[in-house]
Amino acid sequence: MYTRRKFIEQSLKISTGLCLFALPPFLSSQSRSRFHSASYYQALERRRVKCELCFRGCVIQDNERGFCKVRENENGKLYSVVFGNPAAVQLDPIEKEPMYHLHPGTNILCIGTAGCNFKCQFCHNWHLSQATPEELRHRSKRMTPEEVVNHAKNLDSGLSFTYNEPTIFWEYMYEISKLGRRDGLTTIFHTNGGMRSEPLKRLLENMMGVTVDLKGFTADFYRDVSFATMEPVLNTLRLIKSEGKWLEVVNLIIPTLNDDLNQIKEMCTWIVDNLGTDVPVHFNRFSPAYKMKHLKPTPISQLDRARNIATESGIRFVYVGNAPGHRHNSTFCPSCNKRIIHRTHFMVNEIRIKNGNCEFCKHPIPGVWKT
């Protein structure tokens, strides 16, 4: 006979079973995300958060992501979706960054993920920067910071955070660079300069050098072509300099969009006034890419003119990039004018610097050199 007691007993058993089966995932989703916790954000009311990593300061609703597509709000907490999840891990010459005055001729292990906090219409790495982590999930790797550092050590290379904007994977970059510095590896990153000062200062503790894109020198250009703002980039440049880290500036000259020589002159004056004359400046040749595929490459003479302006402004190391065979791909001693680093494109053929000085006239050459 089916008694009341039996009924209660069985009901309890079933309920307990159901609880045991259903509760753990529920509990875990409450307490632990599958993603890595993010730094630099502020919790707001109604489970919203304000990301304070880059200039955008995205206010992110619950279960949504910021502009960069890789920082997600889960239940009022912010997570980095791409921590330990690089989409590209590639060995490159350090010159490819470009980074010319820091351990020239060495290799770096470059790390990039999906996403970006800019939306440049001419991006060369748009496959990564304009994709979501989900779109790249089949191609992404799983690598802990330790694994990345060990991989770099095995390849006898340094570390660089590049391809897409590394700001957006700040936590991953920070952890890797911390381990990298501990083990004596070269650590650099290539940024669009949109990071806020607090995370930047903390990150710089682990970094030896930074390459910053100064994409143009008008607010309009930043707004229209990169969907960003210029002022934070200038602040970043000043901060890196004041923190005493090695800094190189890149300006990609794009025909019709940012090739006005007056603007270039203004930019060079600003660099001299704010960063000094020793910061190397790279004027890179544009070649058609992404949504700007129908634009022509920058004329070499335009790059030469920009270079002349920079030199006249007082900048001592001005390079012309993406133009293989160009004389000013190489480094010349500002004192004796002899070629002290011979490069073709990003290949170093010869280095004539000893202990940080020109081998010919012993003039000190600013940079970070291997002894």
Next chain:
Amino acid sequence: MENINWLRSKGIDFAIFVMGFTSLSWQFIIVREMLVTFHGNEFTIGIIFANWLLLEAVGCYLWRKKAESIKKPLVFFISIQLLIGFLALLSVTLLRSTKYIFEIPLGEVLGLHIVALISLVILAPVSISKGALFPLASRNLGMIKNKPNAASEVYLIEAIGSFVAGLIFIFYLIERFDHFTIITIIFLLNIFSVVLLLHSQKIYSRVKILSLVFGLLILSVTIFSSTKWLNEKTAKLLWYEYSLLTTENSVYSNIAVIESENEFTFFQNGAPFITIPSPLFFVEEKAHIPLLLHPQPENVLLIGRGVGGLVNEILKHRVKSIKYAEQDPLVIQLTQKFLTPLTESEINSEKLSVVNIEGRRFVKTSDNKYDCILITLPIPTTLQLNRFFTLEFFEILNTRLNKNGIVAISVAGSETFLTDELEKLNNTIYRTLKSAFPFVRVVVGEMNIFIASNEKLVLDDVSIMKQRLKERNIQAGLINEFYLDYKFDESRFKSIEAAIIKGDNAVLNSDKTPNAVFQSLLFHTSIVSPTLVDILKTIDSIPISLYMLILIVIFVGLIISQLKRKNNLYIDTAILTTGFTSIVIYLVLIFYFQIYFGNVYHYVGLLTAFFMLGSAIGAYFGNKRRFKNLVKIESGFILLIVALSLFTLIEVDIALMQIIIFSTMILIGALTGFEFPIAVKKYQDVNDFKSQNSSKLYSLDLFGAFFGALLTGVVFVPTIGIAATLVLLLMIKIGSISLVLIGKK
């Protein structure tokens, strides 16, 4: 009196002839203009055609009743005819100004949705007006000739006008005049026709006609005298950010040359294709890596972009001869016109010989053998480009190699990361090459270079290449021993090369299943309209069985409806499916032409003229009283589709194929033209005749064509291929004939 009647009847005939002439000429012009503005491929052409047909159908449908009721149909007809002349001028001007007005940077590749929207707006005034002309022409012809239904005759005369336009356009106008001059000539023709019509109808006094003629002539002379100015000004608007040196049309394409800092950039149909001097990283790898892999390259064949740097780099290897196949003589003419020291030395080199023959045809027809064949073309986003990436072509190349010969093909790539779309495209090219050559390797880069040979390649031993670099004393900006070390360092690019070679599910790319085209289009779309990529991938994953199921459901529904209501649904369906079928076969034939001959831009006018010729012949016979059998004509379509499907299965000789394509073009035109008057007669038979019904049929024909153009260009051919498209077409016409058989009872 008879004379007057003759004159009246010929006046309206001529006006309708001019209507057909204007319509087709205008189509040619606007398609070419849009190709330049949007840098078109099959997708864009499909969209432009579809928009055109849709708008014309809308115009016709909206005016079908109004044309019946208005009091002065002739005045409306004349006014719209003249208006089209103006609107044609206006829309070309507007199209060329679009980028300037909306501040669209010239270098930006536009998304397909933007292309669709802009073309819809630009085409609307002329296309809708043109659509409205059909019912008006039918009404006027009916009134003048006292025929109750004149639509079939309008259809016939319009087809003749289009046929003549096709011939004149291809053989005369396009090579001699710019687009504005052609539009003005057409406008003058319209004025002449209007005057003739007014004079023949005697509804206005001579003074009125003369003053109108005078006014219009002054206007047209003004336009005529300023076409050069207009052409130049609007061309400058189109290239507003650049200093434009010239823009010229050849029968193959439009070529614009801009100058900046003594560097010239050539744009073909709106996209840059040569910069002189070319950036070294564009040319040095493409020339030196393959040539360094060969022990002694003497004879080189170059297909693609040659002058401006590549030839100069090849010459550094002390080769004996370079054959450079460049289809369009205008490219070389303009290179000579805007000479630089580099191009001068290249063109004057005794070792270089330029052959003005399309590359594939040249390889096929000449027996020359080469040590190195370099293919430097953009990725195959069109069937024309795909001719150089197919198994059939690779197999021909294999027979044109000397011992140790090498084929090198560049395809978009990346040193860092391959997207899904790019990886699949590279997988396909690899697999296709591997099916034609025993040894294939990939040199990874921003431009991957596929090297294929019948002998083992020396890619793994970079010291051999460095040795040859030294022996040949090659001085280059990019390529040196350090760069070769970097380029062939296994630790850098091995994983990317492995991903390209792996491609477990890689498909073959052949002439008739142009898989690489869809993959290239997907890659292109992932840049310009990323949201569309998922839609296209979904479409791609739809099996043909689902399309079949949809068709079965539609036709079962139509048959049930026909059985219940016993109305004219079967006639409407026959015309709608005919519009669909004719444009699908028309496009398939154009694609075939492209696959076999590769210069459809030259012959599209002639092919269209043949279609219109067939259409006119069909309409002529269809107008005869004794032909009334819709079943026979529908069976004709079925037979034609079956015959055409057979050609997808067998390999046909190139000369025979030419005959097949042109005669099928006439046949499909004839069947289409034949059916329209029969359908009109069917309506008459059931005493349901109103003139507006024939306009409805005409717009149904156009609606069918609209769906056909859109689905063939964008969905069917790129995803399921030509053969499967024809199977679907067969089902559609079988459904249609079933409906006709039921409807007849």
